Amino acid sequence: MPIGEWVELESSNERGLAADRVAMTVKESTKRYEPTWESVEEHPLPAWYDDAKLGIFLHWGLYSVPGWAPQVPDIQQMLRTEGPRSMLSHNPYAEWYLNSMRVPGSPTRRHHLETYGNVPYDTFVQTFDEQSARADLEELAGVCRDAGARYVVLTTKHHDGFTLWPSERPHPAKGRYHAERDLVAEMGEAVRNQGMRMGLYYSGGYDW
Known part of the structure; x- marks a missing residue:
């Protein structure tokens, strides 16, 4: 069972x-x-897991607003030739945007300054709330189902500390640092309405 x-x-x-x-x-x-x-x-x-075969992992957060990361042709080769620090300065994952933009001279920092100016990462909260308020989660879940997925995993909080639900606990350094809409609960309901299973990812103890 x-x-x-x-x-x-x-x-x-x-x-x-x-x-x-x-x-x-x-x-x-x-x-x-x-x-x-x-x-x-x-x-x-x-x-049920062995029979599921296909699941979709949704990375969604403040980093989705810039939605940018440098293109790296071969991560393993980069690590071998340039060392582990290269993963900080040239990290090819958009969800690491906040950390990467703090590295002087990194592609992400240059992109941020050229695109948004010298504004903090946290200013993306307003844009995220405005855009996510209009998101059709039932439609998104339907896309996952039509792709053949049997389960969906949502990133409820990544290393930037921003939560996808209106947490009652303030961020220890930033205060109110969460989505206005309860995207976790609503996405879970939408996924289950489509006959799929819902999983949650939560990054704890690793906030930048």
């Missing part, structure tokens, strides 16, 4: 077996895992 799935059970025997499975699930979920491949491979997957 997958975690979170409600099943109507008719007989006491079925209820007993279900209770055993739930107990096993709880035991497995509290098991301590070591930082090794062997240990991680012992983690049980939900029954």
